[in-house]
Each structure stands twice: as structure tokens, then as C-alpha cells.
Amino acid sequence: MSTDVRLHIPSTVSIGxxxxxxxxxxxxxxxxxxxxxxxxxxxLLVIFGSVxxxxxxxxxxxxxxxFVAGMIAxxxxxxxxxxLAIAIPLEREDGTLKRLRGTPMPKVxxxxxxxxxxxxxxxxxVTILITVGILFYGIKLPSTALQWFTFFWASVLGLVACxxxxxxxxxxxxxxRGASAVVSPIVLVLxxxxxxxxxxxxxxxxxxxxxxxxxxxWLAQAMRSVFxxxxxxxxxxxxxWELGMCALMLFIWVIIGLVLSIAVFRWTPRGSN
Amino acid sequence: xxxxxIRVKDVRKRYGDLWALDGVSFDIxxxxxxxxxxxxxxxxxxxxxxxEGYRSRDAGDAEVLGIDPxxxxxxxxxxxxxxxxxxxxxxxxxxxxxxxxxxxxxxxPRNPDEVIDAVGLTExxxxxxxxxxxxxxxxxxxxxxxxxxxSVLFLDEPTTGFDPEARRDFWDLIDGLKSEGTTILLxxxxxxxxxxxADRVAVISRGRVVECDTPARLGDRQKGTARVTWLENGxxxxxxxxxxxxxxxxxxxxxxxxIPGLTVQRARLEDVYLALLDGDRYAEGGDSE
Numbered sequence: 090m091s092t093d094v095r096l097h098i099p100s101t102v103s104i105g106x107x108x109x110x111x112x113x114x115x116x117x118x119x120x121x122x123x124x125x126x127x128x129x130x131x132x133l134l135v136i137f138g139s140v141x142x143x144x145x146x147x148x149x150x151x152x153x154x155x156f157v158a159g160m161i162a163x164x165x166x167x168x169x170x171x172x173l174a175i176a177i178p179l180e181r182e183d184g185t186l187k188r189l190r191g192t193p194m195p196k197v198x199x200x201x202x203x204x205x206x207x208x209x210x211x212x213x214x215v216t217i218l219i220t221v222g223i224l225f226y227g228i229k230l231p232s233t234a235l236q237w238f239t240f241f242w243a244s245v246l247g248l249v250a251c252x253x254x255x256x257x258x259x260x261x262x263x264x265x266r267g268a269s270a271v272v273s274p275i276v277l278v279l280x281x282x283x284x285x286x287x288x289x290x291x292x293x294x295x296x297x298x299x300x301x302x303x304x305x306x307w308l309a310q311a312m313r314s315v316f317x318x319x320x321x322x323x324x325x326x327x328x329x330w331e332l333g334m335c336a337l338m339l340f341i342w343v344i345i346g347l348v349l350s351i352a353v354f355r356w357t358p359r360g361s362n
Numbered sequence: 363x364x365x366x367x368i369r370v371k372d373v374r375k376r377y378g379d380l381w382a383l384d385g386v387s388f389d390i391x392x393x394x395x396x397x398x399x400x401x402x403x404x405x406x407x408x409x410x411x412x413x414e415g416y417r418s419r420d421a422g423d424a425e426v427l428g429i430d431p432x433x434x435x436x437x438x439x440x441x442x443x444x445x446x447x448x449x450x451x452x453x454x455x456x457x458x459x460x461x462x463x464x465x466x467x468x469x470x471p472r473n474p475d476e477v478i479d480a481v482g483l484t485e486x487x488x489x490x491x492x493x494x495x496x497x498x499x500x501x502x503x504x505x506x507x508x509x510x511x512x513s514v515l516f517l518d519e520p521t522t523g524f525d526p527e528a529r530r531d532f533w534d535l536i537d538g539l540k541s542e543g544t545t546i547l548l549x550x551x552x553x554x555x556x557x558x559x560a561d562r563v564a565v566i567s568r569g570r571v572v573e574c575d576t577p578a579r580l581g582d583r584q585k586g587t588a589r590v591t592w593l594e595n596g597x598x599x600x601x602x603x604x605x606x607x608x609x610x611x612x613x614x615x616x617x618x619x620x621i622p623g624l625t626v627q628r629a630r631l632e633d634v635y636l637a638l639l640d641g642d643r644y645a646e647g648g649d650s651e
Contacts, residue, residue: 097469097470098436098437098440098468098469099466099467099468099469103466104466104467107463107466107467111455111459111463114454114455114459115454115455118454118455119454180451183449183450183451183453184446184448184449184450184451185449185451185452187416187446187449188444188446188449188451188506190416191414191415191416191439191442191444191446192439192464192467192468192510193436193437193439193440193467193468193469193510194467195436357416
């Protein structure tokens with residue numbers, strides 16, 4: 090009997106695939122979170138893009154274009170870190186995680202489901218942002234293979250790092266309802282200091298130093314190399330895109346995220362055992 | 363040894379200064395339906411969650427299907443079904459989506475549509491779970507608990523929020539599972555439910571098993587007095603007696619035939635249950651809360 094069961098027990102990957110499908114259904118059916126995840130970045134884009142539409146920050150570069158690149162980098166943070174750090178505390182509270190823990194679903198399948206959902210949500214969001222950017226704010230699709238390659242690795246490294254960090258950070262909010270109040274300010278502060286809402290080289294030096302410890306600064310810089318003309322590199326504090334450094338910093342955050350998420354993740358609310 | 367599905371031996375669990383479980387022991391045989399009764403805070407959910415693998419224990423031995431639940435693996439979990447108390451998850455999915463999804467976790471699941479039918483949710487299978495009533499929601503939880511064809515099923519207050527008809531349907535469903543040989547640990551507040559479903563019941567109070575027996579024999583129920591009531595001159599009359607048959611025959615002679623408003627009742631499970639809890643409180647020096 091027991092060997093029989095072991096033979097037919099569904100694989101971690103096949104359950105992971107089922108998790109992706111079910112998570113996506115839940116993600117896109119939840120109207121509030123769909124609005125938060127897709128409409129909000131576009132609204133920000135329209136507001137900032139319109140307010141600063143005439144502002145030239147360099148030759149052939151308006152602030153609007155600079156801002157679109159920053160918002161695409163923010164899209165990584167929204168769909169992974171912000172989304173999970175808010176959603177997982179709710180799942181911990183409403184019984185989702187407890188129910189799953191009582192089934193033969195492996196933990197890894199749960200994480201596969203989360204990562205899959207994050208990637209699909211990101212692709213949807215970035216498509217919307219790029220479309221709006223092309224139509225209204227003069228950005229262009231990447232034109233060289235190198236730019237496409239940079240876009241690809243920056244997105245993947247950024248998503249993996251921020252997904253793991255979101256899973257780890259999900260232990261911080263005390264309640265599901267309070268999660269967004271804890272998570273959103275962190276995202277906002279990073280956006281202010283990492284060259285999304287303001288031109289990075291114009292920020293005070295200490296703020297630049299602060300931001301360079303976190304992934305969003307490097308992500309935004311890599312995205313600017315993809316969506317701004319080559320000449321815009323002169324606007325960076327170092328005068329170049331520093332792509333190697335961007336990749337290294339994001340990779341370090343993948344490792345930090347991996348270690349943290351394994352060390353601190355919990356299925357039950359604090360103080361429940 | 364081989365016919366014990368669940369073994370609990372002197373299990374203790376402490377929350378701060380309070381011993382939530384103060385040495386609980388019982389065995390449940392394969393195919394048996396065993397019910398835990400007791401007031402809120404007696405430790406029913408704590409012992410159940412230890413056996414489900416959710417909680418740690420401070421002392422004692424616990425075994426479910428030959429394995430310590432603290433070291434549960436996937437294979438063990440695929441043979442155990444759990445119906446927890448009141449969850450609010452899965453709201454954005456339909457009944458059918460949820461049941462089909464969870465079927466995919468198990469090596470040998472039941473047919474999802476048959477399970478939906480068995481819990482009486484066929485008409486609601488395309489409804490979002492957030493739109494279900496409390497009782498329907500509970501039935502979904504039961505469906506998800508049995509979808510994996512478990513050998514052992516934990517039911518923690520499964521019929522809360524059911525109307526009487528739904529409760530009857532649920533009892534039939536559990537009867538069906540019993541006849542298939544499923545071992546069931548049932549926690550409930552409804553004594554008539556325990557009486558109908560359980561082969562044995564254990565009364566838990568203050569983290570200890572006060573008594574454990576079949577529903578018919580609990581608290582020497584079968585030996586106790588019977589209560590005979592009737593109407594006489596417009597008044598409600600009552601008699602406690604060890605010989606109810608003789609009492610009825612005497613009354614029948616007195617009324618010359620039919621006795622108005624006659625009832626004869628042995629002690630209900632509820633009566634012995636309450637008596638057991640009272641006795642326990644008295645034994646502890648009467649510090650009731």
C-alpha cells in the first residue's frame with residue numbers, strides 16, 4: 090500500500106504548475122489587487138509624465154522618458170515584493186497556508202506558484218507601461234540585442250530577488266489587513282531615493298549612498314540603459330550605466346533573498362503555537 | 363498493535379503556565395469513529411492539531427498511521443484528511459475549481475464531481491466560494507478534506523452553521539465514509555451528532571480525558587434512572603425511576619388505558635455529559651469559570 094502511494098504521488102513540478110494556474114485565477118479575479126497592481130502605476134505615470142512633460146533633463150531626454158524607465162523598474166518591485174509581502178500575510182490569516190500545510194503539497198510547489206504568478210503579472214504590467222510610454226512619452230522599444238539582453242536579465246534578476254524578499258518580508262506585518270501600510274511606504278521611499286521620482290544624480294549624496302544598498306537603484310539604472318539613448322549615460326553620477334555593477338548587486342540581493350526567505354518564512358501567524 | 367490507527371499516550375502541552383493538555387491518552391482503532399466532547403478551552407482542538415501535525419507537544423507519544431505527526435512526510439499527508447475550523451480562504455475560486463485543484467495534490471483522489479455531489483454542492487459548483495453560505499462553506503471544507511481518499515479523517519466541528527436537514531445529509535455522508543473503513547476523529551459541540559456518528563466518545567475537561575466509552579454506556583448511562591412524564595389534572599407530572607416499565611403499567615391501570623402526554627426517557631447523552639463535567643469541576647475543588 091505505502092509503496093503504491095509513493096509511486097503515484099504527484100511531482101513537485103506538476104503541483105507547482107497547478108499552483109501557478111490557480112494563483113493566477115485568484116490574482117486576476119481579486120479586483121482590488123488587480124487595480125492596485127495595474128492601474129496605479131499607469132496613473133502615476135500619467136500624473137508625473139504630464140506634470141513634467143516639458144522638462145528637459147539632457148539632450149533629447151525629457152523627464153517623462155526618464156520616469157517611464159524608473160516606473161518599469163518599479164513594476165518589478167510592485168508585482169513581486171509589494172504584491173507578495175501584502176498577499177502572503179493575508180493568506181496566513183485567512184487559512185490558505187494552514188490548509189495547504191495539511192495537504193501533501195510540497196512547500197517548493199507553493200513558491201513555484203508564487204514566482205510564476207509574479208512573472209505573468211510583471212509581463213502584463215510592463216507591457217502596459219511600455220505601451221503607454223511609447224504612445225505618450227516618447228520612449229522607444231530597445232533597438233539593440235544588448236539592450237534586449239539587459240532588459241531580460243535585469244527583469245529576471247530583479248523579479249527573483251524581489252520575489253524572495255517579498256516572501257521573507259511577509260513575516261513582518263502583524264496582520265493581513267495592516268500589511269499594505271507596512272509595505273507600501275518602503276516601496277515609496279525606495280522609489281524616491283533610487284531615481285524613479287527624481288533624477289538620481291540630482292539627489293543629495295547621502296541619499297544616493299543609501300539607495301545604492303538596495304536593488305531598486307540598480308534596477309532603475311539598468312532599465313534606463315535599455316529605454317534611454319546612449320547619451321543619457323552622462324546623467325548617471327559615474328557617467329556610465331555600470332551594467333556589471335547592476336548585475337552584481339541584483340545577484341547579491343538574490344542570494345540575500347534566498348537565505349532570508351528560507352530562514353524566516355512561516356506558515357502560521359506569530360504566536361499561534 | 364497493528365489495528366490501532368491513532369495512538370495518544372500521556373500527551374502534554376503547555377501554553378505559558380497553563381497545561382492545555384495534562385496527560386491525554388486514548389487509542390482509536392482502524393475504521394472507528396471517535397468523538398471528542400468537551401467545553402471550549404478543554405483542549406480538544408489542541409490535541410486534534412497535534413495529531414494533524416500542526417502543533418508540537420511538550421511530552422508524551424502520538425502516532426497516526428504508525429507515524430509521529432511531528433515528523434509527517436508527503437506520503438503520510440496524502441493518507442490524512444483534515445477539516446479545520448472555519449476558514450475563509452479560496453474565496454475567488456468556484457467550488458468546482460477548488461475541489462478539482464486539490465484533487466491534483468493526491469496520488470489516488472476521489473472523483474471531484476462525485477465529491478461535490480456527495481457534499482450536496484452540485485448546484486453551487488460554479489459559484490464563487492465567497493458567495494457560499496456558512497453551511498455551504500463548511501461542506502466545501504469537508505469536500506476538500508475527503509478529496510484525497512484519506513485513511514484517517516479529522517473533522518473539527520464540521521457541522522457548525524448547518525440547518526437540521528444539511529446536518530442529516532452530512533451524517534449520511536460520514537456513514538458512507540465509515541462503511542468504506544475510514545477512521546474518523548470528530549470534534550463536535552452537538553451531542554446528538556456524537557451519539558449518532560461515534561462508536562466511542564471521550565469527554566475532555568481541563569486537558570484530561572474524564573471518561574471514554576461508547577455513547578450508550580458513557581457515565582453508566584445504561585444503568586441510570588429513567589424519567590417518566592405525563593399530564594394529570596392539567597399538571598405536568600414527573601417520576602424518576604429504576605423501573606420505568608412497572609411505572610408505566612401502574613399509570614396505565616390508574617388511567618384505565620391511555621396515559622395523557624406520556625414520555626419515557628433514559629438519561630440523554632447531554633445529561634451524563636453535563637454530569638461528568640460537573641463532577642470534574644467538583645473534583646478540582648469547585649473553582650469554576
